Amino acid sequence: MKIIDMHCDTIERLYFLNKKNKTEGETKEKETLRENSGHLDLLRMQENNYHLQNFALFVDRALWPDPWQGVETLWKLYQQELQTYQDIICQIRTYEDVVNGDGRLKSMLTVEEGGVCQGSVKKLHELYRMNVRMMTLTWNYRNELGTPATPIVDTSEAGRVGKMTPVAQKKLEVGEGAKNGKNHSGLTEKGREFVEEMQHIGMIVDVSHLSDDGFWNVVETSRKSFVASHSNARAICPHGRNLTDEMIKKIGETGGCIGLNYHLDFLLPHSCEERDGGIRTGETCNYIWEMVAAHARHIVQKGGIEVLGLGSDFDGIPTNIAIPGVEGVEKLWWKLKERGFTEGELDKIMYKNVLKVYKECL
Numbered sequence: 001m002k003i004i005d006m007h008c009d010t011i012e013r014l015y016f017l018n019k020k021n022k023t024e025g026e027t028k029e030k031e032t033l034r035e036n037s038g039h040l041d042l043l044r045m046q047e048n049n050y051h052l053q054n055f056a057l058f059v060d061r062a063l064w065p066d067p068w069q070g071v072e073t074l075w076k077l078y079q080q081e082l083q084t085y086q087d088i089i090c091q092i093r094t095y096e097d098v099v100n101g102d103g104r105l106k107s108m109l110t111v112e113e114g115g116v117c118q119g120s121v122k123k124l125h126e127l128y129r130m131n132v133r134m135m136t137l138t139w140n141y142r143n144e145l146g147t148p149a150t151p152i153v154d155t156s157e158a159g160r161v162g163k164m165t166p167v168a169q170k171k172l173e174v175g176e177g178a179k180n181g182k183n184h185s186g187l188t189e190k191g192r193e194f195v196e197e198m199q200h201i202g203m204i205v206d207v208s209h210l211s212d213d214g215f216w217n218v219v220e221t222s223r224k225s226f227v228a229s230h231s232n233a234r235a236i237c238p239h240g241r242n243l244t245d246e247m248i249k250k251i252g253e254t255g256g257c258i259g260l261n262y263h264l265d266f267l268l269p270h271s272c273e274e275r276d277g278g279i280r281t282g283e284t285c286n287y288i289w290e291m292v293a294a295h296a297r298h299i300v301q302k303g304g305i306e307v308l309g310l311g312s313d314f315d316g317i318p319t320n321i322a323i324p325g326v327e328g329v330e331k332l333w334w335k336l337k338e339r340g341f342t343e344g345e346l347d348k349i350m351y352k353n354v355l356k357v358y359k360e361c362l
């Protein structure tokens with residue numbers, strides 16, 4: 001078993017955790033990429049057959065008044081960590097880097113929040129020079145490129161999954177506002193320009209967090225495969241962040257990939273207002289595994305066996321008790337096998353499907 005995972009927020013977590021400990025004068029040891037108390041670190045990746053991890057520079061615009069400064073700051077931390085632990089991990093730039101190697105772990109740099117470019121194609125090129133190879137067009141705020149699936153309207157409510165009023169959340173859970181076909185809820189002209197330019201220079205377009213209209217605008221504009229790096233099936237869990245059957249089918253037809261997300265709000269079919277990241281009474285690990293398998297089965301059924309990959313969202317979500325960190329991913333393999341996936345199919349899900357997209361797009 002080999003693992004490729006399309007999304008984690010470990011760099012952002014490390015940055016804010018160490019900053020907080022420093023300002024509060026904590027004497028706790030500094031947490032590093034090599035070893036930390038979060039969901040993912042290099043030592044555990046090595047023990048658990050990881051091949052490649054995408055590390056996102058996630059910029060929450062509520063925390064970074066200048067989003068470009070945000071992405072540069074996180075990039076510096078990423079560079080430092082990769083430099084320090086270069087005996088364990090190396091950064092990939094091309095598909096050759098992905099498949100050839102010397103046994104070290106591999107890292108692909110991505111950006112979560114296309115708004116860091118502030119609409120500037122020059123900045124997009126700069127990101128490419130910084131070795132960013134995948135980018136979500138939006139996070140949970142409307143930006144220069146388009147509208148997200150679950151927009152945060154009030155920034156004082158800013159949270160990782162876009163906390164909203166129960167009524168607004170309900171609307172989004174059923175995908176309302178996406179069905180009305182209004183242009184302003186999809187990609188802007190600049191967003192379309194970015195899709196074209198990203199694919200031209202070899203940066204993978206990521207539609208996770210994007211609105212339904214935005215998704216279909218990407219389909220119209222795109223000339224290559226694209227990914228939803230960390231999204232699940234809306235038919236199983238009716239959250240706006242998840243994909244409709246039509247979207248899953250389209251990603252399958254166009255050769256793209258969907259990364260299975262371990263966030264309970266995107267896995268379990270009860271409202272996240274009640275759940276708020278955790279589990280409710282009666283929800284057990286076994287139930288969570290049933291639902292993980294239900295998403296996997298559904299996505300494969302709608303989009304084909306080549307469409308599904310992994311997109312853990314580690315360190316960007318509350319801990320999922322069934323998959324509390326990279327050490328839980330081997331269990332995922334066994335749980336899916338128990339529920340009918342063959343070893344050949346699991347190889348595709350664990351890494352081969354994502355490889356195929358990287359081969360085409362990088």
Ligand SMILES: [Zn+2]
Nearest residue numbers: 009058112316
């Ligand atoms: Zn993230």
Ligand SMILES: [Zn+2]
Nearest residue numbers: 112209230316
């Ligand atoms: Zn995300």
